Amino acid sequence: MTTAPAIELKGISKSFGPVQANKDISIRVMPGTIHGIIGENGAGKSTLMSILYGFYKADAGEIFISGQKTAIPDSQAAIAAGIGMVFQHFKLVENFTVLENVVLGAEDSGLLRPSLARARRELKALADEYELNVDPDAIIEDIGVGMQQRVEILKALYRRADILILDEPTGVLTPAEADHLFRILENLKREGKTIILITHKLREIIDATDTVSVMRRGEMTATVKTSETSPQKLAELMVGRKVSLQVEKSPAQVRDVILDVQNLNVTDEKGVHRVKDVSFNVRAGEILGIAGVSGNGQSELLEVLGGYEKGSGTITVNGQPIDLTGAKSDGRSRRERGIAHVPEDRQREGLIMDYHAWENVAFGYHHDPKYQNGMFMNNAAIKADTVEKMERFDVRPPDPRLAAKSFSGGNQQKIVLAREIERNPDLLLIGQPTRGVDIGAIEFIHQQIVALRDQGKAILLVSVELEEILALSDRIAVMFDGRMMGERRPQDTDEKELGMMMAGMNKGEAA
Amino acid sequence: MDLLTVLQVLDSTVRLATPLLLACLAGLFSERAGIFDIGLEGKMLAAAFLSAAVAYTSGSAWVGLGAGIFASLLLSGIHGLASITFRGNQLISGVAINFLAAGMTVVVAQSWFGQGGRTPQLSGAARFEPITLPFAEALREVPVLGPIYYELISGHTALVYIALLFVPLTWWILFRTRFGLRLRAVGENPAAVDTAGISVVWLRYMAVLICGVLCGIAGAYLATALQASFVKDMSAGRGFIALAALIFAKWRPWQALYSCLLFGFLQAFALRPDVIQTVVGFKVNGQLLDVLPYILTVIILAGFVGKAVPPRAGGEPYVKER
Numbered sequence: 001m002t003t004a005p006a007i008e009l010k011g012i013s014k015s016f017g018p019v020q021a022n023k024d025i026s027i028r029v030m031p032g033t034i035h036g037i038i039g040e041n042g043a044g045k046s047t048l049m050s051i052l053y054g055f056y057k058a059d060a061g062e063i064f065i066s067g068q069k070t071a072i073p074d075s076q077a078a079i080a081a082g083i084g085m086v087f088q089h090f091k092l093v094e095n096f097t098v099l100e101n102v103v104l105g106a107e108d109s110g111l112l113r114p115s116l117a118r119a120r121r122e123l124k125a126l127a128d129e130y131e132l133n134v135d136p137d138a139i140i141e142d143i144g145v146g147m148q149q150r151v152e153i154l155k156a157l158y159r160r161a162d163i164l165i166l167d168e169p170t171g172v173l174t175p176a177e178a179d180h181l182f183r184i185l186e187n188l189k190r191e192g193k194t195i196i197l198i199t200h201k202l203r204e205i206i207d208a209t210d211t212v213s214v215m216r217r218g219e220m221t222a223t224v225k226t227s228e229t230s231p232q233k234l235a236e237l238m239v240g241r242k243v244s245l246q247v248e249k250s251p252a253q254v255r256d257v258i259l260d261v262q263n264l265n266v267t268d269e270k271g272v273h274r275v276k277d278v279s280f281n282v283r284a285g286e287i288l289g290i291a292g293v294s295g296n297g298q299s300e301l302l303e304v305l306g307g308y309e310k311g312s313g314t315i316t317v318n319g320q321p322i323d324l325t326g327a328k329s330d331g332r333s334r335r336e337r338g339i340a341h342v343p344e345d346r347q348r349e350g351l352i353m354d355y356h357a358w359e360n361v362a363f364g365y366h367h368d369p370k371y372q373n374g375m376f377m378n379n380a381a382i383k384a385d386t387v388e389k390m391e392r393f394d395v396r397p398p399d400p401r402l403a404a405k406s407f408s409g410g411n412q413q414k415i416v417l418a419r420e421i422e423r424n425p426d427l428l429l430i431g432q433p434t435r436g437v438d439i440g441a442i443e444f445i446h447q448q449i450v451a452l453r454d455q456g457k458a459i460l461l462v463s464v465e466l467e468e469i470l471a472l473s474d475r476i477a478v479m480f481d482g483r484m485m486g487e488r489r490p491q492d493t494d495e496k497e498l499g500m501m502m503a504g505m506n507k508g509e510a511a
Numbered sequence: 512m513d514l515l516t517v518l519q520v521l522d523s524t525v526r527l528a529t530p531l532l533l534a535c536l537a538g539l540f541s542e543r544a545g546i547f548d549i550g551l552e553g554k555m556l557a558a559a560f561l562s563a564a565v566a567y568t569s570g571s572a573w574v575g576l577g578a579g580i581f582a583s584l585l586l587s588g589i590h591g592l593a594s595i596t597f598r599g600n601q602l603i604s605g606v607a608i609n610f611l612a613a614g615m616t617v618v619v620a621q622s623w624f625g626q627g628g629r630t631p632q633l634s635g636a637a638r639f640e641p642i643t644l645p646f647a648e649a650l651r652e653v654p655v656l657g658p659i660y661y662e663l664i665s666g667h668t669a670l671v672y673i674a675l676l677f678v679p680l681t682w683w684i685l686f687r688t689r690f691g692l693r694l695r696a697v698g699e700n701p702a703a704v705d706t707a708g709i710s711v712v713w714l715r716y717m718a719v720l721i722c723g724v725l726c727g728i729a730g731a732y733l734a735t736a737l738q739a740s741f742v743k744d745m746s747a748g749r750g751f752i753a754l755a756a757l758i759f760a761k762w763r764p765w766q767a768l769y770s771c772l773l774f775g776f777l778q779a780f781a782l783r784p785d786v787i788q789t790v791v792g793f794k795v796n797g798q799l800l801d802v803l804p805y806i807l808t809v810i811i812l813a814g815f816v817g818k819a820v821p822p823r824a825g826g827e828p829y830v831k832e833r
Contacts, residue, residue, distance in 0.1 A: 053706075055831060076708035091703040093696045094823065104696050105707025107689040115689070155707075 004067030006031040006163055006194040007052070012061030014047055021047040023218045025061070029163075029211075034185060034195045036205040036226065039215030040238055040438035041409055045198045046088075048215070049165050053085045054078040065163075084156020088168040090148050092140045098151050099123070099136040102158050119158065126157050130187045131180070146177035153184065164188065165196045170204060174293045175466065175499030182208050200439075202231040202245075203467070214238055239439050249450045252474040255284040257319075258427050258458035259305075264313035266300045266482075274300040275311065276482040282427065282458040287449065289461045289473030289490075293502055297482035298462045299344055302431050305460070306341040307334040318426060335364060340420035342413075344431030344462065350416040351404040358386040358400035361419050389418040394444060410441025417445065421452055428452060431462045446472060466495050466502075480504045514655065518662040520779050520786060525667060526737060528775025529674045530555065530729045530746075534753035535760070535767045536674075536681050537725035543685065543762055544718030545698035545824040549605035550590055551726055552750025553612030558583040558730025560616035563630040563741035564623060566637040572735045575637065576670075579734075580727030586612065587723025595715045598828030609750075617743050630734070630741040639668035639736035668736040670728060677725070681764040694718055698822035701829040711829050726750075748805065755808050761819050773811075777804040 005028040014022040021044045029035045039045045051058045054072040063070050065081045072078050078085070092101050099119055107115040120136050127133045134143075134150050143151075149169060156164055166185075170178040185195050185208065197209060205212050206226060213223040214237040222237050235243050259282040266275035275297045282288045292298050303309035304324060308331060311324045317337050323329040334341070343349035351360050362371055362382045371382050386400040393414040395407070404412060413433065420428065433449065434442040449472060453459050463469050469476055470490050478485040478501040485501040500506070534551045541548040558579035566575025586608050593604035617628035624630055644665035651661045685691035693714055697704045701711045733749075734741045756774050760766035780787065781800045788794050 074708065075706055079708050085706065087706065089702075091700065091706040093699045093703050095699060096696065100692060101703070104692060104703065105709050107692070110689050112687055112689060112692055 003031060005029055005064070006066060007196075008064040008067075009048075009052070010062045010064070012048065012051060012058045012063075014044075014051060014056060014058050020218050022051070022058070025215075025218075025220045027213055027220060027223065029194060029196060031066070031162075031194050032189060032192050033210040034189055034197055034208055036197045036199065036209035036212040037215060038199060038202070038205050038212060038234060038238060040200065040440075041436055042217075042438075043215040043238070044218040045215050046167060049085065049167060049196070049198060052078065053083060053165065079159050079161070082160060082162040084153075084159060084161030084164050086149065086152040086156065086164065086166045086169060088171060090145075090152055092148060092151060094139075094141040096140060097136065098134050098138050098140065098143075098154075101140060101151055102136075102155050106159050122158060123154060126154060129191070130157075130184055132157075132184060144177075145172045146174070146180065149173070149181065150184070161193075163194045163196070165198070167198045168200070169197070170199070170201065172294070174503050175495060176503050178204075202234055205234065206231060216240055235439055241440075243439055243443055247446045247450060247471040249472075250454070252286045252453065253456070254286045254474070255456060257281045258284050258317065259460065260314075260316045261305075262314040264301070264304065264311055264315065266297070266304055266309060266311040268300065268309075274482050275304070278313075278479075278482070278484050280477055280484060280487075282460050284426070284458050285453060285456045286474040287453050287459040287461055287472050289463065289469040289476045290479055291466060291469045291476055291498055291502060292462075292464065292479035294464050296479045296502075298479050299431070300482075301479070302341070302344060302429055302460075302462055305334070305339065305429050306343065307331040307339075331364060332367070335423070335425075338426035340423055340425035340428050342416050342420050342428070342430040342433065344435070346412055346416050351412060353405040354403055356401050356403060357390070357395075357407070357415055358383045360404050360415060361386040361389060361400070363419070365419070365423065389422055390415070392422075393418040393448075408438070408441075409436035410438050410445075413437050413445060414441065417448060421448065425457065427458045427460065429460050429462075432464065433461070434463075434465070434468060466498055469498070470495065478502055514658060515662070516786060518658055520776075520783055522663050522666075523779040523782060524772060524776040525663065525671060526775075527778045528771045529667075529671045530732050530737065530749050531753050531756055531774055532768060532771040533674045533677070533725050533729035533732065534750055535756045535771050536677050536764065537722040537729065538754055538757045539681065539760075539762055539764065539767055540694070540718045540725070541722035542757065542825055543698045543822055544694050544715050545701060545822055545827065545829075546590070546594055546715055546719055546722075547601045547605070547826045548590065548719075548722060549602060549751070549754065550586065550608035550612075551722075551753055552746050552748065553605075553609035554583040554586045554723065554726035555730035555733065555750050556609075556616055556744070556746040557586055557612040558727040559734040559745055560620060560630070560730075560741045562727075562731035563633060563734035564620065566633055566735050567631050567740075570635070570637050572633075572637055572639045575735050576728065576731040579731030580724050583727030583730060584720060584723040587719050587726070591716050591719040594828065595712055595719070598830065601826050601828075613744060616741070620741060628743045633735060633739045637735070638739050639670055639732075641666045641668055642672070668732075670732045670736050673728065674732075675768075678764050678768045681767075685764065690717075695822075698824055701824050705829070705831065715829075729753075752804070752808055755812050758819050758821075759811060759815075762822065774804065774808065777807050 007029040009025060009027045012022050012025040025048060037045050050056045054074045054077050063072055070081050099116055103115050103119045108118060123136050132150050132154055134147055140148060169181060173181060189195060199205060209226045212226050214221045214234060216238060231245060235245055262279045264275055264278045267273050290298050300309055304311040307329055315322050317339060322337055347353055371378055383400045387398060390398040395411050395414045433445050449459060461472055473490055476488045476490055478498060480502060481504060485506050534555055538548055538551050561582035562575040562579030565578035566572050590604050590608055593599040594601040620630055621628045647661045647665035650657045685695060693704060693709055697711055697714045705711050733745055752774050756767060756770040759770040781803045784797060784800055
């Protein structure tokens with residue numbers, strides 16, 4: 001006897017205006033399996049799952065749950081059909097307790113007390129069953145993201161979900177937390193739950209899933225058994241051409257110290273001590289990668305170096321100290337000292353999304369004499385310069401009059417990179433270079449960073465993606481809770497050791 | 512200063528705090544659900560006018576109250592339509608409601624009654640009369656407690672007691688019922704409510720309508736209990752003071768009562784130049800006294816609130832994200 005699929009989608013299509021996000025998608029997810037859906041940003045994964053969760057209505061197609069044709073007009077219907085969803089951005093009420101969040105929308109009656117009491121009992125049972133330990137009375141904003149994610153899973157289980165959809169669940173987790181998550185998912189699978197895991201991380205797919213479906217440009221291009229495929233094959237299916245997952249680079253030709261940071265301390269406006277006594281240096285011709293879970297002081301470090309956060313300590317660039325407070329501690333002074341900065345959050349710090357590409361290319365360098373025409377801006381010169389840069393950095397489409405927001409994540413990043421790298425800086429600060437960037441563009445951006453290193457520039461790379469840190473860095477430093485946990489060479493370490501350091505554990509100092 | 516003077520000031524504190532309290536709780540429901548409402552003032556004013564006009568015409572204060580609530584609900588509906596359904600700017604909608612009410616009340620009053628934009632004086636059953644609580648007369652002679660019971664606790668209109676009852680009721684609804692949990696959630700993170708399968712729009716409309724009812728009572732109180740007619744601009748900034756009290760109370764019901772009593776006390780105090788003279792020791796200019804409550808409002812808000820975190824989704828229309 002064959003069992004009916006837990007979920008079967010037939011011919012799902014969905015358009016947003018002229019954009020077809022899902023084209024005739026069919027997929028079968030068998031019960032009691034972990035089914036991965038992989039694809040680049042904008043491939044239509046999230047849209048498809050939103051249709052399944054009743055957030056959007058499909059233009060065409062049918063949904064079958066356990067063999068039964070089911071209409072899912074809203075989230076209520078999805079919950080009733082036994083579908084639970086853990087969104088990439090958690091849908092929790094920050095100042096409510098865990099218990100209140102679990103109960104919200106699934107209360108038994110008009111009065112809260114009995115619902116809360118029952119939820120407390122059930123949470124305890126669920127915690128014992130699936131390693132899902134959470135303090136029911138903790139306030140959400142006081143607990144870590146890993147814990148918050150467990151609350152989301154508990155929410156779904158409390159609603160009797162048999163099918164659990166997780167959208168990019170590991171983006172905010174440490175490697176240890178991610179391992180814990182996958183253990184929970186294994187437990188759930190053993191209890192017969194069906195899990196759909198949406199991710200762009202090939203390694204997770206290989207490690208955790210039984211079956212994997214690949215999406216590209218709104219279409220489902222393949223569904224294969226995970227055991228019968230490889231990261232290389234999946235990457236090709238995602239991108240539609242051969243891609244290199246390895247970064248080609250020769251040994252570093254290290255020269256003089258460009259950036260030297262001694263005893264840097266940063267306290268933010270809320271009075272939280274973000275960076276604690278941090279010291280390191282970066283030499284010409286090398287890439288120093290700073291690994292760490294986001295929120296452990298790396299952002300503040302970049303902000304001080306970039307000139308938009310105050311700090312105390314000593315920082316020298318090319319042997320000359322730079323100001324950490326006062327009028328000369330701004331971004332323009334930094335740029336004049338040969339520091340270029342590709343910020344972590346390109347949509348808020350790197351670009352003005354509503355402005356044209358050519359305007360964005362001039363930002364920060366608008367004092368450049370070649371952009372001036374007497375007392376006016378020479379817009380024609382800026383546009384011509386932008387076209388040139390766009391061609392060199394393969395920005396598509398190469399139209400300087402398009403607003404920054406009209407470009408894909410990868411192309412936005414290329415615009416920022418072009419602006420900063422083409423200034424021939426001595427030191428490049430680069431945060432999360434490939435966040436929200438598709439695989440094809442990742443390859444290009446990594447090549448650019450390595451090329452800059454080979455020209456003898458110093459590069460400070462901050463990334464939460466360990467794979468990226470390991471692939472690009474010549475030296476790796478790990479930050480945890482505002483401190484440097486130590487330095488490693490990529491050839492002497494691995495993800496496991498770095499993961500421990502990112503969680504604040506250090507097994508003695510190595511070379 | 513004798514006990515009686517103190518009691519008189521406190522008694523008028525209660526009377527003056529009542530409209531503030533009702534408007535403050537109205538704002539509390541709305542803002543806890545994520546809909547900022549600076550139109551409390553306009554709703555009170557519209558309710559004051561219509562309640563006085565209908566109370567005069569019908570001869571019943573209670574019918575007037577119903578009309579006041581209706582007027583306020585109408586404006587609430589407009590605010591809801593603008594800020595929930597059409598996702599407009601909540602501040603602009605609120606300002607528009609204030610202007611609309613300020614202008615319309617006078618124009619309609621003039622064409623209805625022809626008395627220069629006011630309503631005729633209310634008397635008898637057209638006005639809410641003070642209620643003497645049981646045994647108030649009998650206990651009046653008991654030292655200290657007697658006068659407190661007689662002067663301060665007894666002798667208010669029904670609306671004062673209703674307003675006071677709304678404090679525990681609001682607390683209970685917010686923190687002990689399913690509706691309250693959802694209401695608070697929708698003001699903090701509507702996406703959480705939406706993904707839980709609950710309608711954000713329905714919840715927010717409910718909150719805005721409750722706000723309308725409470726503002727309606729507040730307005731009716733002004734014209735048919737505190738005063739005995741509608742006069743131009745009679746809300747006199749109370750809607751804004753109520754908002755200040757709401758911030759001071761950090762959007763919590765019991766604290767709303769305390770902060771409204773404080774603002775009511777400032778108003779009552781300003782009405783008694785003789786008392787002020789005994790306290791400060793010299794005669795204070797009358798106009799200065801009139802602005803005193805407002806100045807103190809600014810000082811309290813600027814200096815004594817501390818960190819007041821409004822509901823996090825406040826002021827933001829909810830749009831499903833992709």
